Amino acid sequence: MTALNINGKEHHFESAADTPLLWVLRDVLNLKGSKYGCGMGQCGACTVHVDGRPVRSCITPVGSIGAAAITTIEGVGATPTGSKVQQAWLDLDVMQCGYCQAGQIMSATALLEKHPKPTDKDIDAGMRDNICRCATYVRIRAAIKRAAGLPETDSREA
Amino acid sequence: MRPLLHDSAEVNVSRRTFLTVGAAAGGGLLLSFSLPGFRLGTAEAGEAAGAPILNAFVRIAPDGIVTIAAKNPEIGQGVKTSLPMLIAEELDVDWKDVRTEQALLDEEAYGRQSAGGSTAIPGNYLSLRRVGAAGRQMLVAAAAANWGVPAAALTTASGVVSHKASGRSAKYGELAAKAATLASPDLATVALKDPKDFKIIGKPIGGVDSPLIVRGEPVFGIDADVPGMRYAVFEKCPVNGGKVLGANLEAIRALPGVRHAFLVKSPEGGRGMGLKDGVAIVADSWWQASKALEKLEVKWDEGVVDDQSSDYFARTAAALADKAPAKVARQDGDVEQAFADAARVVEAQYEYPFLCHATLEPQNCTAQVKDGKVEIWAPSQTPGSGQKMVASMLGVPATAVTIHLMRCGGGFGRRLANDYMVEAAWIAREAGEPVKLLWNRRQDTRHDAYRPAGFHFFKGAVDKEGRLTGLRNHFVSLGGWAGAGEFPAGRVPNLHYGTTSLPLRASTGALRAPGSNESAFVYQCFLDEMAHAAGKDPIAFQLELLSTPVEPAEDAGRRRFGMSADRMRGVLELVAENSGWNMRSRLPKGTGMGVGCYFSHGGYFAEVMQVTVAAGGALKVNKVWVAGDVGSQIVNPSGAINQVQGAVIDGISQAFAQITFDRGRVQQSNFHDFHMLRIDQAPPVEVHFRTTDFPPSGLGEPALPPAVPALCNAIFAATGKRIRRLPIEWTLKV
Structure with missing residues (x-):
């Protein structure tokens, strides 16, 4: 079980540690606002904040995030x-x-x-x-x- | 052949029009209008000669909220906003009371539902206004009947009918139920507003989906969600049309999350933009399917690829330079004699590469096949064609295929093809489960209908007075098409346009302003060369050509295919004025201005670009000035300026990108090697429109073509170096 802090809420889910954050957001947690464009950090369509820093969620494994606070387009408002x-x-x-x-x-x-x-x-x-x-x-x-x-x-x- | 375009900017209402009325759930008025389709006046338009029926729906709820169906696919061109604006204007309601809804695919009810060719505004400007006006007339008639007064004594404003003499008024929501019982007006004779009374058309209005998008709500094709769906990837042969012989399917099926892995063998050969041979992997998540794809080993039969490399194309084209073209597109006078008699002769070879579309949302589609019925959620520019293809490939009637028009994350012509749609439907049927098929960026880059590549061998002659007396172009084409009427054809006494086509395995197709985006580059750049050879100002040189009587005579710009010299002169003169063209000699060394103009999709655009090339060769585009003429009315000025600025920057972007082939395989795979312009490379773009007394035409495309030659001609002005081959490098060899 992986736990992530997203938009101020704790989310628990089953996922391999190497799964990019983007696909957990979109297909597991149904937060579809972050977009897939290139899969290699070239286009920025998947940008989220991790502890306030912009990161490319398509190349960020969920196992690498730990307790850091994630903000997505759904929460940035x-x-x-x-x-x-x-x-x-x-x-x-x-x-x-x-x-x-x-x-x-x-x-x-x-x-x-x-x-x-x-x-x-x-x-x-x-x-x-x-x-x-x-x-x-x-x-x-x-x-x-x-x-x-x-x-x-x-x-x-x- | 050029893609289908509507010949007339005017909707032809020659037949009787019909209106049916019913009561909406909740007691509102449901207006369902049928109009005869706009007539397609060209020979190529035969396919569509069945006169499609246009139909729009307006729903008025008792609380006065008006819901208007948006009939066409939204690809970023703004039609989900601009087409409902046309109805709302004539209905005489406030925009704040309007909601829009994307219509399902139903071309019998709505008429043609496609996005392409900048046709939405010219094809719907009058017909959708009539839909709104008919609704207003019925609401007025309902009030007249209620109050026992003549309809002519009533006025409307902001969704309210008023009788000035008695001081009575009623809201549309109160009248809707009564209006639904009245006879329907004839749309051909319904009265339209005088444009000076417009309250919505001509006002800047924000995109209707934008509030959803800034919050990250799911509105795109890729966001479709069907209960129980799985995720699919589909790997095709790296060489277009190659056959699948086998794959390590057992090993793939054993990988985490994989539910199905199977070969797809195209029943139709798989050379076009339909179903092609490949391997499908269906998994519990797209990431698992993608991980499995990394382990996939496929045996392909690629077929003959020896003559399918970019360097081979270039060598073969170069060898054809001095040969007679296979086909003569147009021949006037005696071009060889003109060269012999010329004061100056200029020869130049131009070339441009293939380009992919690179919609930021990769191709995708969600499909469900159940009990002989197919349901599709697709970001497509031509859902009607997709429906026919899916029905034919799956062997079901078209009526069994329901298509949801999903917002498209970019179109640019890529989604005129529906290959992803038929793939998703096929895979869903084989898997027996609903699937979302999503291409990765590599697949999207390598399986496109590419902007054709081409080589143009030009020779031009000017006489002692600096007049263009001869022009020859041998166009060696890789999947492209040649326009026999390319400007300045008909204005040069001796002219010869010819074409030779090289065999190509890859598919080619329409990229934003198809045909025009590449023709503008080569013709407008070569004309700039001829202007310099003639010792004339490039704008003055083109104005002079435009003042030459043309054979056959033009029709003053009434037809979408016929260019009006007056209108082109108008935008050239306007852009010269706004850009300070006549002061350009005062620019510092290394800075220069170039011009390009082009007529396409009914629109006239002239653009001036100013660039600086630093001593080391670093190129910077400082600014672009644009003058456009799309007729009498800009429907949504906010969307219009956005389209023009985007098209100009897209044009610059095109000049720096390329797709190349090695033995039939595309060599680029993602944005690291297929470059798109970034914000720091994008210049300010100043846009001016010239209003003329012509029916409104569309803005998705016509601002793009002049950008490329304006850029190249500006680089020449700054450096003395001609850009005859695309792509350009950001650091030029100077």
Whole structure:
């Protein structure tokens, strides 16, 4: 029996220790918001927080997590930063297909926890591991600034 | 052949339209409308000539909440929001009172339910407004009957019918039951609003599923959950169309969690995008199935692969450069004479690679086969075609196949094919249990209908005045198609377009703006070369070509296939103005601006890109300016700008990616070797629309094609180096 602390609740389940957290979340615990995109930590669609750090759940074995606190997209709205990020995403109508956006929101929330007033360079560094196949990057950048209470203009403009 | 596109942006309501009315559970009004389908006016459209019936449902509950069915698959293009907006506008309700529901597949009731070709807005703009207007008319008639006043004396607003003279008013929810008993209006004659009175159309409205998605609720195909379902993986031959001879099935069946392992032998040969040979593994969890897949050993018959490598394609194409093409697509005047008489002649070889679609949600499908009935949960762009294929492969009538349209984690043309659907149905039947089939990223990258690769051998001539007098293109194609009318055909006195096709084992298909995404690159870049050869400003050079009378004469942009020179000039002039094109000589060394323009899917786009190439060759895209013309009305400006910005960045992304083959096997497998653009590489994109007096056209695709040539032409302006071969490297050799 494995025990994990997810979104403030204790979950117990049977699973091999090498099973990636993503598949336990999705197929055992029915938390389907975290998405499978690449299975090798390349796209960021599966991003969750482990003790506040963004990690790729598709390459994180459940046996490696121990007592650390996991936050998923289903729980991130309970934090003040996560809630602001979700609202900014809706205010700016960021998404197209929406498949990557759970991962984007998790990465953005972790970024803002570390850099409450991020520069464009901070955003580049914090978000470059998340692919948006629809390429909604213009609005992702603006929404992060909005959630941070910054002007939404892109300082990289020539 | 180009994919099917609707010829007319206008819905043709030449036949009588019908409306049926019934009472919804709970006493509301249920409107079920049938409209004749829009007419398909091209020869290629024969398949669809059976005039599909369009039908939309509106449900009005007693509390006034209006539920509108969203008929088409949502792939990120925003139709689950924009199509219901059309109905809500004419129904005259507030958007806050509207709920949308994804319709099941039922093309007899709803008409064509597909996502492709940027057709949703042109194909539904009038018909769905009429659906809403008919509903409004019935509610007004119900109030008129209740109050004994003429309908003409009544007005509506925000879901309320009012009689000004007596001060009476009633909410739609109160009138719905009565309205359901009244005669149905003729949709062909129902009155529509004047666009100046629009309250919903033309306003930025957020995606209807977005509040669910930010909370991580299950809305995608991959999230489908059926009681008792197992999880499947399906391994196909690395070479398209290869046969399965055997596998270590006994060993696989003994692995943890594995319930079934069996060979699938395609009854149809497996060369197209249907069922192919392979090995299915069904387990208690997808991870267990995936672990078992690592132990799978298969014996394949790959067939002949000697002529199926990318370097072989390149060598073979190069040898064809000076040969006559196998097929002549278009011939005007005497191109050889034009070269002989020219002041300057330019020759250039262009090439672009195969591309996969890389939808971020890999192909997947959930299926259940029980008592001769099949139930499917699929993220598909063409669920109707999938239904027919599943019925045919499983030997059941199409009516026995129910299809749930699941939100798609990206489409881009990949989900026009339904291979995953027929695989899931087949595996579920063989397993005797409901299954969720999910491809891993390697399988998704290696079993696609790829954007065709191609080689173009151009030769162009300009005279002493800098006019384009001759143009020749020999297109050596790997699964692509050639447009005989590619601009500037008809505007150059001597022109020769020819094609030679090389044999290809891999499947090819439509990638966002199919045909156009690669044609825009080669033609717009070569025209830029000719402009420089002529000593002219590239925009001025194209404007001049666009002012040349064309043979055969254009039809002023009324047809989706016919380009209007006026409209193209309009967007070129607008983008020149907004981007500061005429000031570009003031840009610092290593920074340059390039332009591209293209007409596709009824839309006109011109784009200017500004790039900087640093001394070491590092490339940075600083900014993109876009001017678009999609007619008289943008339905949802928020979605529209998002589509355009995304398409432009997607276009840049395409220029840096490639799929290559080695003896029939795709060499890339995931995002580490098939690169997608990241946020730090994505430039700001400034979008302007030009409003013109033409029916609205779609926005899923037409903003993409000009991005690639604008980028390549900007690199030339910055460095003097021509990009004639894709992919581009982020660090250029300068």
